[in-house]
Amino acid sequence: MQKKKTLLDDPRWWDFIEKYAYDIGRFAVEVCGMNDIDNQAPTWQQFDLFDLAQENGCRVSVSSGHGSGKTRSAGIIALWHLCCYANSIFMFSSPTMAQLREEVWKEITICHTFMANSEFAWLADYIEVKTESVYIKGHKKTWYVIAKTAPKGKPENMAGKHGDWYMVWVDEASGVADANFGVITGALTDKRNRMVITSQPTRGNGFFYDTHHSLSKDQGGVWDKLVFNSEESPIVSDEFIAEKLIQYGGRDNPEYQIKVLGKFPDRTDIYLNSEAQVTWRMGKSVIGPEMGYGYLICVDVGAGEYRDYSAIIVVRVTGYGDHGEQARRVELVDVPLYSNSRDLTFLSGKILEVYTEYENANVLIDRGGMGVAVCQNLENLGVPVTRVNWGDPCFNNELRKRFVNQRAQALVMLARAIKEERLGFLDQRYQTQLLQQGSRIPYFFDEKARYKIMDKQSMLSEGIKSPDLWDALAFAFLEGAYYTLSEKSRQISQSTKKAQKESIKAKLRASLNK
Template identity: 45%
Template sequence: MGILSDDPRYVDFVKRYNGDLTRFVIEVLGSSPSHQQIEMYDSVSPFGSRTSISSGHGCFAAGTLILMADGKPRAVEHICVGDRLMGGNGRSARLVESLARGREPMYRFTYADGAGHTVNESHVLCLMTPDGLRLKMTVRQWLDRPPVDQFRLRAYRQVVGKRGYRPIKIESCVALGEDEYFGFALDGDHLFLGADRTVLSNTGKTYGFGAICAWHLLCFVGSNTYLHAPKLKTLQEGVWQELSKIKTALNKGPFKWLAQHFIVEAERVYVRKAKMEWFITTRVAKQGNPEALAGTHNRHLLWVVDEASGVPDENFGTIGGALTDERNRFVIASQPTRTAGFFRETQTSLCSENGGPWNAMTFNSEESPLVSDKFILDKLLEYGGRDSPEYQIKVMGRFPEYSDKYLLSRGQIERRINVAPVIAATEPFGNMLIIDVAAGVYRDKTVCTHVRVTGYGDRLDPQPRRIDVIDIPVFDNTLDWGEVAGRVRDLALHISNVTVLVDVGGQGVQFAKMLRKLDVPNVIDVNWGKKCFMTRYKDRFINLRAQCSVHAAEAVKDGRITFIEKHKKELIDQGSRIPFFFGDKGEWHIMSKQDMLKDENIPSPDLWDTICMAFLEDAHYITDESSGQYSADDRVKTAREAADEEFADA
């Protein structure tokens, strides 16, 4: 077998597809791209293109049976994060990474054998053409096709004990009106099986990159494609999976002759007999060493950079220095997590609208045909509305429109001082003593704050956490640990069923041991530098400190917290100066205390820290015997609820 460029069919193939990436995706890969994907493909197609994509982040009716990896069926509404489903090939497993719930117009697809599936309008269908080419499209896209095109496409099933698939005719599609749907996101190739072994799908973000890389490899002789990202392994694994899937698709369709030249190895994808000259690969550069990305000159050169907000600006300078041929292309994509840097400039001062070379695109999830209205409504509530920087980054794909670098303003905190309690006298509540221990006498202050608390979770939960600050009995930098421990013991003995939270970072470990030796009840160690436990918080917050700080700020904004006059100045000064920023994946970070002091001249916010710790995801309480209608049954119920929450994601 000769090299690809010697194949007599190759000249016509290149003429048809090397200037039209969208046509390549539809005709060669058998995909039905969304309008946003078409916009991206059309941007990348021209020689010398510079494409910058700022982006934010399908389902079944209840009762739909999905095939688990162990071969047993399970109703879709009972599938949980961490479950393993049977992969689309009938042999591998697919991990459930997250769940989707909502309401949308539903449709019942019935097949020739009487079986069928009820799915939502945004669901992605897996279909097969009469000549065996497999493709995907949403229900909405299928409905937009003429009837003759709709019913010439088939669903298909994996054949038990074999590697092949069997097409099955779609007899009818009936609109059922709006109803609840259930879905999930998977790893790998996103294909899985229904209980009847029909191949089903959800979508993956890396498909677009895989399609672009395959097009550049196959349509340009001697082309070189490089991938780069802060977490390169994750990007490479995703794109390589898509490229493997593309090769499989080529083998099944009219372009089987291309697949013979398409070689996928662990570190490199290349054209047969041109491994070192005609390829797709990755480039890594350690912090402060952008030169590792140099030396990639080629007439047909493509660089693809993901999570671009997290890539050092000097890396872009080195990559740009290699794009010396007017045909070279550059594609970068990211959530808009940084308000400065090269990626932001490609979306603003360097974009084509301002006379620059970059075609700046924004993929707003609100406009995506693959995102349900329920998802949007859930995120509006979770992130605090369209003015929330988190919503603008993760959903709208925009750089956030916030001018403050702090979580709260002075006025927001001041409005919650000396107002009516948020916990009524008739409802059950618990008590907490929350302690932040000073590093030493005459240094920062040791703080002990007494709060009354009820509820669990954040603004998404039916009974989110509410607290009333009752007292701040210790706020001093002259007392030694023994004196403070004695005061805490005396307080704990006079407060019903109190829970004592101690920040065990630094000197707190020894202080917590001292309290236990004094027989102080219910002492809980807090290490808020750890990762969050609950799945929904892991994606939003870099650690527990960020989680409880953001949730405390949300409680202030939502009116779920009250403060007393005591130490008012310190409370406002500290609470209104908590600097935050967003990480590469849009997760919340709170500036470290070392950087707060060094960069902002802000001392440790010890008092405010004790307020925030009341909102830790695992800060549980025991109901006060004097509150509401308390009984032994209540104690058991509270303990069970606490255990249920701790193991919710286990």
């Protein structure tokens, strides 16, 4: 029986690799079809990456902002390496693989489909694209592209890959443990082995950070560093940049620096707010009589230990979201309870008492731990309760991309409201506690450039007590913190609107009589 021919037996392949093996840019345009409106031509940033990645033994580190073509580049380079080097291995790695597999494999599939409908259909026939691997037919175990990651604390899972034509691409590299990089780079034993790492620059330490600093070529290291700044990318619209400037709070905001500029943020702080910023909001009013507002009763239930306090606060709120003219405004108007008592019956009774005092008020209660019993007590008494479980992810997909969980979302939006003077403390009885708690909320960014707040156990190890009052205040900024207009607010708003109309009419009559 005659042996089936493989790619190595096809004379066309030898001419192909002579043309493209050291020209990724040409491969992208001619083989993958990146040359028209429907299939975006490579940008100058992508060409910079292609030029570096095609060199034998390359070490390239890319810090990138939104939408600058990093994922498309990954798909093209993986397919190029597979098509141009016999028995080559290309490995993708990342802290979390699902999104990488979906997005990069999508790009590989798009390029492979173009090949199959072009003059390179003969080459496409040798390539098999599967859900978690891409390989050359007849060489499934020796000539392929795969994705692999290591569980936390087990870097040895990344070991075992070697080859003359071996290339590694690590995405979200800022969140990869240094121990993993030790194993990955230890496998690059041939001088032709290549490595590219990409990430949003979420933290100022670690291996990825070092490749842009102490390990970079301009400081005597081996790493070429690139920055894909979204503001400079031809494929990122001006409208998108303008939207993100507003959404993230300006060019000086660390979130904007990371996600748009592709820049390690200029962070001199580890806390969301300073004490001076919180102090400035004491005694300030931020909701005018013409603004329709409602009341929220926010309750953080102590964990059952005397070092944790239960807090009941009443806030007046209007608006939604964290930016724009209708962004949420909050006034702290009352703190009916701040106590380390563990009497849940008393706590439930106090909440009921406050609920009957404020018309149309909505009640939000932390349902974690002992909070479940308080929620049940009030619901049995007929009080509608919104249960807060802020360890859960956000509901809105856009917020999921920005915040690790609802806790981060609420606390970050509270911090922004303070900076933008959309929060005021009318009740100042617990000013000392509010200043201490509000100015000591440590935050950082995870490997996906999402805000993350230090957990309470870690805060305690840093000497930071549980911020119970501040947590309760933050409930007012949760995406699910809805309010109902109070009757008084409705009447004032209607009266104000009526007065405004009469004023306009009077001015119009006066101008006509002149």
